[in-house]
Amino acid sequence: MPEAGWRGDGPGEIIVCPNGPLLVRGDVDLVDADGAPVERRRATVAVCRCGASAIKPWCDGSHKLMPRDEP
Ligand code: FES
Numbered sequence: 001m002p003e004a005g006w007r008g009d010g011p012g013e014i015i016v017c018p019n020g021p022l023l024v025r026g027d028v029d030l031v032d033a034d035g036a037p038v039e040r041r042r043a044t045v046a047v048c049r050c051g052a053s054a055i056k057p058w059c060d061g062s063h064k065l066m067p068r069d070e071p
Pocket of ligand 1: 019020021022047048049050051052053058059060061062063064
């Protein structure tokens with residue numbers, strides 16, 4: 001099933017979600033800090049960027065509980 005916003009061709013894309021994860025779609029290699037591949041099991045994955053996830057490097061929704069600087 002095609003994903004909303006994803007063209008399904010060409011390079012992958014990384015979408016920065018406001019106050020949330022990075023959505024990685026398509027042909028994008030993920031590696032850890034040592035350069036080792038990070039296995040993906042889905043075409044689109046949500047990478048935590050808040051540091052609060054219990055399942056790093058993936059987002060588990062914990063960012064919703066983080067205090068925000070914005071009103
Ligand atoms: S961005 Fe969602 S838990 Fe960190």
